[in-house]
Amino acid sequence: MAKTPYKPPTQSAIGQTFDTFFLLALVLAALFVPLYLGLAGGGKTMLELKDTSWTGMGQNATMQAQWEKLGFTPGPKTEENATSAAELIAARFDYAFDPVELAVTALVVLGYFFIVFHWSRKEYRDVIDERFNGKK
DSSP states (O other), rough: OOOOOOOOOOHHHHHHHHHHHHHHHHHHHHHHHHHHHTOOOOOOOEEEOOOOSSSTTTOOHHHHHHHHHHTTTOOOOOSSSSTBHHHHHHHEEEOOOOOOHHHHHHHHHHHHHHHHHHHHHHHHHHHHHHHTTTTT
8 A cells, every 4th residue: 555645744934934033032032031030150250459460460461462452451440441451350250050950951952852853753754654665
């Protein structure tokens, strides 16, 4: 008994446009919602610099030249010195992470892929059967 050829579903241009913008909105939400809820970014601490000269901030001549090429100057940030490198050099970011949160994230991602492959198995098999006429 011959199977009917597989015919993929079609979607209108309006449907494709809606899907595109909907997925874009979901991606942007996934990126920005954690920031707004305070769930991302461990924070930063500022070192107290006693000497805001280039050498006092631990910058050698090469580093100093690169800062100056970018338009930064030494010294504390003031209204007159708005391009001070001291604030950037003194910032220390916290890159700590929680292993439990990492494991939960990994499980969610792996679970998602398992569900996608599980639900798609029948459709993949139908396409393969159609293309190869049930030959193995």
